[in-house]
Amino acid sequence: xxxxxxxxxxxxxxxxxxxxxxxxxxxxxxxxxxxxxxxxxxxxxxxxxxxxxxxxxxxxxxxxxxxxxxxxxxxxxxxxxxxxxxxxxxxxxxxxxxxxxxxxxxxxxxxxxxxxxxxxxxxxxxxxxxxxxxxxxxxxxxxxxxxxxxxxxxxxxxxxxxxxxxxxxxxxxxxxxxxxxxxxxxxxxxxxxxxxxxxxxxxx
Numbered sequence: 001x002x003x004x005x006x007x008x009x010x011x012x013x014x015x016x017x018x019x020x021x022x023x024x025x026x027x028x029x030x031x032x033x034x035x036x037x038x039x040x041x042x043x044x045x046x047x048x049x050x051x052x053x054x055x056x057x058x059x060x061x062x063x064x065x066x067x068x069x070x071x072x073x074x075x076x077x078x079x080x081x082x083x084x085x086x087x088x089x090x091x092x093x094x095x096x097x098x099x100x101x102x103x104x105x106x107x108x109x110x111x112x113x114x115x116x117x118x119x120x121x122x123x124x125x126x127x128x129x130x131x132x133x134x135x136x137x138x139x140x141x142x143x144x145x146x147x148x149x150x151x152x153x154x155x156x157x158x159x160x161x162x163x164x165x166x167x168x169x170x171x172x173x174x175x176x177x178x179x180x181x182x183x184x185x186x187x188x189x190x191x192x193x194x195x196x197x198x199x200x201x202x203x204x
Contacts, residue, residue: 002035006057008124008150042149044126063128067178082198083129085109085191086175087167088160107191109136112167113143120145122156122165129169132195134136154178161186 006064018081028036041049049055050070062072064201078184083105113136128134137144145165147155156168157178192198 001033002037002054002057004037004039004049006039006041006049006055008041008043008152026149028174042126043124043152044148044175047126048109063131070090071151081172082196083169083193084172085112085167085193086160086170086172087189087191089187089189105191106194108194109133113140115185119143119166122147122168124152124156124158130196132170 028034039049046057047070050057060066066072077145113121121144122145123129123137125148127135145159147159149155153170153174156165156170157175159165160168175188178184
């Protein structure tokens with residue numbers, strides 16, 4: 001049986017997803033009958049392809065809306081530190097694990113966007129960040145810059161360093177992989193967000 005996996009990262013930036021792909025390849029060892037191919041597309045295009053026979057995607061947050069349209073695996077592909085608000089400057093977390101310090105404040109994203117009012121956050125078009133944050137994005141579209149296509153995390157990180165946006169929503173472990181890949185010593189702060197658990201399950 002042939003299966004095509006839609007991913008949103010190119011081969012050159014796959015290291016940012018090393019853990020997820022290692023787990024995926026371990027699962028494939030127990031299903032030798034599958035013939036697996038990969039295509040690199042945007043998140044939005046990846047979800048569109050799911051309507052066609054033989055297409056799957058991996059490492060996606062499960063939401064009620066998505067679960068109503070597509071079939072998810074019974075168990076998560078991996079469990080990772082939750083999304084953080086990433087800004088430039090000295091990091092207040094342990095980069096390798098994304099563990100928040102006990103004395104670190106959790107960020108109220110609505111309050112953060114209001115002070116000052118012109119702050120802008122970079123996000124991946126087509127992603128779901130939680131019901132609460134997704135609703136905030138809809139209510140404040142001018143304060144969220146949505147980037148489309150492949151390697152969006154890398155594009156957003158570069159935009160943040162150039163001062164085109166004030167913050168991004170991403171995972172610290174992914175930012176660290178991108179920094180290693182680019183030999184980038186830029187420091188950053190990754191702040192936990194109110195309303196999100198410390199860890200999230202990603203499902204295929």
